[in-house]
Amino acid sequence: MRFEIGGGMDLIEETVRQFLSDKAKVLDVESTRLHSGYQAVDLFRHRILLESEGRQEYSSVITKMANGIERRVMKRLLDQGANVPFNRAGNLDSDHRVLLCIQDVDYKTNYQNLDIGMLQHKEMQALAYIHNRNRGLQEELSWLPRVSRTYIETIIHGVWRPAWEEAKHNERFVETFGTYISEIDAVSGKIVDELEAVWKDETTHTLIHNDLNPGNVLVHNNDDVMFIDWEEARYGSLFLDIPMRFDRSQAGEYREVLASLGWELPADTFGQSYRAASWYLGLRYMTWSLGAWLRDPGTEAGLRRYLDMVVV
Structure with missing residues (x-):
C-alpha cells in the first residue's frame, strides 16, 4: 500500500537515520494499515528495505497520528532511558494530532516461546x-x-x-x-x-x-x-x-x-x-x-x- 500521509516518508527516513543508521538509504517501503483499536488514528506498519555500506536488510517502523500528550511523553521517556520504543515526531508543541514514527517493537518477537x-x-x-x-x-x-x-x-x-x-x-x-x-x-x-x-x-x-x-x-x-x-x-x-x-x-x-x-x-x-x-x-x-x-x-x-x- 502506498503511504499517503503528508510528510510521512520524510519522517520515516529521519527516524531511520537517527536510530538505525545515519548511513542507511531507504530503498523501498511497503506500508500496511493496521487495525486502529480504540485510540490510534491512521496507524501503519512500514516494512523498510535499507541499504548501508553495500548491504541490504529489512527493518520495520510504525507511524500514527498521535496527540500532543503521547508525543511529548514518548520523547521524555526515551530521553530518560525508559522502556519505550524509539520515536520521532516533527512537532512536539502542537496539541493537535501530528505524525509520530516509532520503533516496531515486536515484529521479530516469537510469542509462542516466551519466558x-x-x-x-x-x-x-x-x-x-x-x-x-x-x-x-x-x-x-x-x-x-x-x-x-x-x-x-x-x-x-x-x-x-x-x-x-x-x-x-x-x-x-x-x-x-x-x-x-x-x-x-x-x-x-x-x-x-x-x-x-x-x-x-x-x-x-x-x-x-x-x-x-x-x-x-x-x-x-x-x-x-x-x-x-x-x-x-x-x-x-x-x-x-x-x-x-x-x-x-x-x-x-x-x-x-x-x-x-x-x-x-x-x-x-x-x-x-x-x-x-x-x-x-x-x-x-x-x-x-x-x-x-x-x-x-x-x-x-x-x-x-x-x-x-x-x-x-
Missing part, C-alpha cells in the same frame, strides 16, 4: 523506573492532565454504567455472570468516594500510563518489554497503573522494587489503595468487554478477569 517469569520481572523493573523517575514533578509535568473526581465520575457514570445496565437486561449475561451482579452494583455505588483518597494522595503522584491493557505492553526480541500508546497518560497516583499489570501478590513485589529505588510506600495503606484502584480499573475495562461478549462469547475470559478485579 513469562523473566519478562514479568523486567516489566516490574521497567514500570517502577518510570514511576520513580517522574514522581513528585507536578510543576515540571504541568502539561499533563490530572486525574480528578470529575474524570473518575465520567468513566464510571458516563462510560461504564450505561454498558453495565444494558448487560443486566440481557438474559444470557445474567445466566452466565449473575453471581457477580449484586456485588458489582454495591462496589459501583461507592467506588468514586473510595478512590478519592487514592487520587488525592500526592505522595503517590507521578507520570502514569493510565491505559496498561495487555495490548500496550509489548515484548521486544523475546527478552524485554516496552510500553506503547501513551495517549491517555496522566499525572496521578501510580495505583491507577499497578492492578492492570500485577495481581495482589505481585503488587507486594512491586512495592519492594519501588523501595529498592528509594520510594517507600507505607504497607498499611498500600493494600487499601490497591484494592480501590483494582475495583475502579475492573469497572473501567469491563466496559468494552460487556459489549464484545454479547457478540463474541470467545471474549468471556477477558470479561471474567475484569469482573474478578472488582469482586475478588
Whole structure:
C-alpha cells in the first residue's frame, strides 16, 4: 500500500537515520494499515528495505497520528532511558494530532516461546523506573492532565454504567455472570468516594500510563518489554497503573522494587489503595468487554478477569 500521509516518508527516513543508521538509504517501503483499536488514528506498519555500506536488510517502523500528550511523553521517556520504543515526531508543541514514527517493537518477537517469569520481572523493573523517575514533578509535568473526581465520575457514570445496565437486561449475561451482579452494583455505588483518597494522595503522584491493557505492553526480541500508546497518560497516583499489570501478590513485589529505588510506600495503606484502584480499573475495562461478549462469547475470559478485579 502506498503511504499517503503528508510528510510521512520524510519522517520515516529521519527516524531511520537517527536510530538505525545515519548511513542507511531507504530503498523501498511497503506500508500496511493496521487495525486502529480504540485510540490510534491512521496507524501503519512500514516494512523498510535499507541499504548501508553495500548491504541490504529489512527493518520495520510504525507511524500514527498521535496527540500532543503521547508525543511529548514518548520523547521524555526515551530521553530518560525508559522502556519505550524509539520515536520521532516533527512537532512536539502542537496539541493537535501530528505524525509520530516509532520503533516496531515486536515484529521479530516469537510469542509462542516466551519466558513469562523473566519478562514479568523486567516489566516490574521497567514500570517502577518510570514511576520513580517522574514522581513528585507536578510543576515540571504541568502539561499533563490530572486525574480528578470529575474524570473518575465520567468513566464510571458516563462510560461504564450505561454498558453495565444494558448487560443486566440481557438474559444470557445474567445466566452466565449473575453471581457477580449484586456485588458489582454495591462496589459501583461507592467506588468514586473510595478512590478519592487514592487520587488525592500526592505522595503517590507521578507520570502514569493510565491505559496498561495487555495490548500496550509489548515484548521486544523475546527478552524485554516496552510500553506503547501513551495517549491517555496522566499525572496521578501510580495505583491507577499497578492492578492492570500485577495481581495482589505481585503488587507486594512491586512495592519492594519501588523501595529498592528509594520510594517507600507505607504497607498499611498500600493494600487499601490497591484494592480501590483494582475495583475502579475492573469497572473501567469491563466496559468494552460487556459489549464484545454479547457478540463474541470467545471474549468471556477477558470479561471474567475484569469482573474478578472488582469482586475478588
